[in-house]
Amino acid sequence: MQPENNESMKKIFGLLLFIVCVAPMTLWAQDSPTLTVSAKKEVVVGERFQVVFEANAEGKNFQVPSFDGFTVLGGPFTSSSSSFSMVNGSMSHTIKNTYTYALQAYKEGTFPIGPASLTVKGEKVSSESFAIKVLPDDGSYSAASGGGASGGSNQGQSQNTNDPQVSGKDLFLKVIPTKKSAYIGEQIVLTYKLYTKIPVSSLSVDKMPSYAGFWTKDITDNNGGSLRQSTEFVNGMEYTVAEIQKIIVVPQRSGKLNVDPMSIECIAQVRTESNNRRSNDPFDIFFNDPFFNRNVVNVKKELSTSTLTIDVKNLPDNGKPASFAGAVGSYDFRTDIDKTELRTNEAFTLTLTVSGTGNIELLQMPEPNFPPDFEVYDPKITTSPNITAQGMTGTKKAEYLVIPRRAGSFNITPIEFSYFNPTNGTYSTLSSDAHFIQVEKGSGDDGEGGIYASNQEGIKYLGSDVRHIMTGNPHLKSKQSSFFGTAPYFVVLLAMLLLFIILLLVSKNREQSKLDVAANRNKKATKVARGRLKKADQYLKVKDQNNFYVEMSQALWGYIADKLGIEQSKLSMDTVSEAMKEKNVPDDLTQQFVDTLNSCEFARFAPGDAEEKMGDLYQKGIEVITKAEKVL
């Protein structure tokens, strides 16, 4: 069964008992079947209206004409009702089937609507054809729309009834930024508020704004799914205000950034004027009481904000500290260390805490500078943001777990944290305390247990750089002062060559003169020997043995020494015979010479019978010298 509308229900309500009683009866007096049509004859462009076909009998195969010139918004909505009535003892049974179409006119002109048809008990019933005149839109149709529709009053709950207009003063959406001009990184809170003077039954967000160039965080206060409501006065009028959305936006680049509009669709509940209702039904009067909410019409309304432009400024360049890493807001910074005296391989924790107002979630924590020998684990970073109406505040902590591996005194230099304060437009730098850490040698790591593990490790290179400049004497020289190939270079070489040649010549002369000395001696040898032999001859005549032998010996030795170029000191029998052999003196002559020398020496130190021997030796001496003279 079709869901019956309220209008029908209340008519049926009173007759229910009766229906039950007479239901078995089948024989009824009935009118001939008819199909009537009711619609407005004149509409305005854009107006929504209904065309209702009504049949007074059950039928099948309902056929509709084409609604040329109109947009069919919906339909057919069918409903049927039947009623029994007893008037003056005669009972009548009324059946009413309605087929309703919702149409909207979209262009001017007169448009005919053809007949609709219905087959009732094999008989085709048609409605009359009629024409609808569409008038140009003069803005008045909304005022007239309250009345006219005869079928409309039966469809109070339908959203397709003639719309009462909701003016922009009664219902509007607004975006309220905390500021329209900000620095990069400064947070702005945008609040989307719905202002209304009329009740709104539901709303849905059609289009969320896009935030190109912004980091966003939705901070809408969703307490149990309902919107936060308050009352505000605008232009002296009281509005109910609902916060649709609240969002923190943080611009990430400079320039004029646009926030696209948000649009929402809401259904406003508009009270229609009660004198527009026409009904002869006594039940209607009762049930149309405001108590039953009969005269409220739901109006769909689309609302959107205007485009919001935010002027984003770059952070000033002058005065930007080296430690600045993009933090904008107002912050506090401190570091805490849990212990400063410990043993090697024990851990300590260094906690960096930044707290304040600003975009704490994107905040970049400063990094501490630990001594290179420390083993540092990745920090544990905890962010605890606290959302307030003014934006985000909160605390960010970085906990470093650090294990010193070597004993000694260490210094963790103060850590700097810089931020930009947009309220006064300046940078601030906060510096933490320096921490001194005393690390004692731990008990287990230095070989006391008898295991001599080596603690050596390779050199750790911490960085690389070019070697330092050369200082001291720069040994500056004129360009192209290369000594090679210049005249002085060749002069030096030539000078050395010259020196070499001179030295060579000098040494050759000296050699020559040495040779000359020997030749002199050679030349003089015969002369000297002859002189000595003459003296010996004189001694022989006076028979002076001693002097004779001395002269004789000196004559022989001197001669051979001069001839052979042997020095006096090296003179001996052996050197003489060797030297003679070298000079290719015949062996017999050498032997003879040596024999003569021997007998001379012998006679000299062992004098015996004088005369013959002396004469004999003298002759021998002359003989060998003469012979030697020929050879040498």
Add this chain to the structure above:
Amino acid sequence: MKRYTLLILSIFALLPAMRAQQSAEQWFEQANGAYNAGCYDSALMLYNRIVADDLESVPLYFNMGNAYYKKQEYPMAIYYYEKALKLDPSNDDVRTNLAIANLAIVDKIEPVPQSFFEKGWNGLKCSLSGQQWTILSIVAFALLLVSAFLFLRSRNIGLRKLGFFAGLVMFVVFALSVLFAAQLKKAALTEDQAIIMNPTVTVKSTPNEASIDLFVLHEGTKVEILDHADGWNKIKIANGSIGWLQAENMLPF
């Protein structure tokens, strides 16, 4: 004799530079002070004043390279390191810093591998500076003469043998040092290498703007100049590729 040689040498070598020496050395000291204080611009100004006086030395060019490196002007740093290396190919400090500066530029070119002989020859040539080779040639010549004298005049057979072989060795040393000194001097006098100074340049196939693009080089790359033609240089890069590039893109040394 050796002392004599050195004396002559130093007089000839230093005489022309004596005039400007005094103030230039002061500038050098001041510039080093500025460098140590981190004022690289003023250090460079002072160094450049010395260069403008037509003076040069390995420490000067090395320090200039360092100052440019600290200013992160790597092409200029490489340029001055290369200049220093040209004066003294054996300087370890210069080589190290040049290698570090070369890490900071865009182009990484795999050099053509040298043959064993080439490597040894160049290694030997670069083991001493031109000045040192010159001195060595003089010393070797002197020793050659001494050996010859020993060989010719000694009456001791051992000394004569020593003189002969020492003379042979000294002759080889002398010949090599003259050769190397001559090569290094020629290299020092001709500007046959250059550093690219433009951030990006396109090497062409002919000295004509309309010709085909061969490859792209970036600032700081060292090229060898093979030829010139109306404002264009024919260049060769370390991997052996050859092309033409407008001369204004590079700084020859």
